[in-house]
Amino acid sequence: GAVVSQHPSRVICKSGTSVKIECRSLDFQATTMFWYRQFPKKSLMLMATSNEGSKATYEQGVEKDKFLINHASLTLSTLTVTSAHPEDSSFYICSARLVELGYTFGSGTRLTVV
Amino acid sequence: AQKVTQAQTEISVVEKEDVTLDCVYETRDTTYYLFWYKQPPSGELVFLIRRNSFDEQNEISGRYSWNFQKSTSSFNFTITASQVVDSAVYFCALSERDFGNEKLTFGTGTRLTIIP
Numbered sequence: 001g002a003v004v005s006q007h008p009s010r011v012i013c014k015s016g017t018s019v020k021i022e023c024r025s026l027d028f029q030a031t032t033m034f035w036y037r038q039f040p041k042k043s044l045m046l047m048a049t050s051n052e053g054s055k056a057t058y059e060q061g062v063e064k065d066k067f068l069i070n071h072a073s074l075t076l077s078t079l080t081v082t083s084a085h086p087e088d089s090s091f092y093i094c095s096a097r098l099v100e101l102g103y104t105f106g107s108g109t110r111l112t113v114v
Numbered sequence: 115a116q117k118v119t120q121a122q123t124e125i126s127v128v129e130k131e132d133v134t135l136d137c138v139y140e141t142r143d144t145t146y147y148l149f150w151y152k153q154p155p156s157g158e159l160v161f162l163i164r165r166n167s168f169d170e171q172n173e174i175s176g177r178y179s180w181n182f183q184k185s186t187s188s189f190n191f192t193i194t195a196s197q198v199v200d201s202a203v204y205f206c207a208l209s210e211r212d213f214g215n216e217k218l219t220f221g222t223g224t225r226l227t228i229i230p
Contacts, residue, residue: 034218043205044159044220091157095218102147102209103218105159 002028004096006106013084013113021079021109023094029074030096034103035067038091050077084113117141118208118221126227127196135191135224137206143167146210148182148189153203153223162204165189193226201228 003026013019023033031052036044048069049057056069066088068080081088094106117140127133139148150162163173165182173180177197181190193200206221 032216041225043222046217046219049216093157093159097216102149102161102164104161105151107156107158110157 002026002096002098002104004030004094004104004106006094006109008109009107010110011112013111015085015113016083018080018082019084019111021081021092021094021111023077023079023096023106025075025096028096028098030077031074032097033071033077034095034097035069035077035079036093036095038093038108040091044093047079052077081111084111086113089113118206118219120204120206120221120224122224123222124225124227126229128229129198130195132192132194133196133226135193135204135206135226137189137191137221139187139189139206139208141187141208141210143210146208149207149209149218150180150189150191151205151207151220153205155202159205162191196228198228198230201226 005024005026007022011019033050035047037047038044046059047062050069050071052071052074058064066082068082071077089112091108091110093108095103098104119138121136146167148165152160152162163180170182170184177194179192203223203225205223207218209218
């Protein structure tokens, strides 16, 4: 089945540094990917829609300069959290749209900023 | 704007009992999709079902069943003969097109605990 591979699964970084999260579609091409953020015991909130070869579309309230999204190929989308702060600590999940099932999700990345 | 409401924040039942998770949605679109996902403690989202707005047939898959009622904008999920492995957070979600952009909106989730 269609698999989205997300790395890393866990990352701890120091305040002020940047962290890159990768999301790869392993056996299909994903022209559109979605990035979500989930706070502990909360729902998934859509951050941005990533389109291959064009700029990402960010949801209201999401800082474009802090959460850089690049979708340079049909199989890879990346989310870079720039100048990370403790309040950026969260669970980040990527997703790709599938014709048959609707959406498939990565396994998530738990980011802790210390 | 679309909205998904899962009024039950947490549910605990004893193993082998049946349990129903409620989901109510709001949308202005006539064409939309409804989903249920399971999120175990490990965090990944497990797809359970997708239903389009034109298909109101109830679905059964093993111990899982879904009741889609457009008249009440509800898409409820029932687990029969619950098992400890069913313990997880369950999300209901709605997909529709918002000004040409597709969006998947999640409910707040229901944390289900099955007590052995």
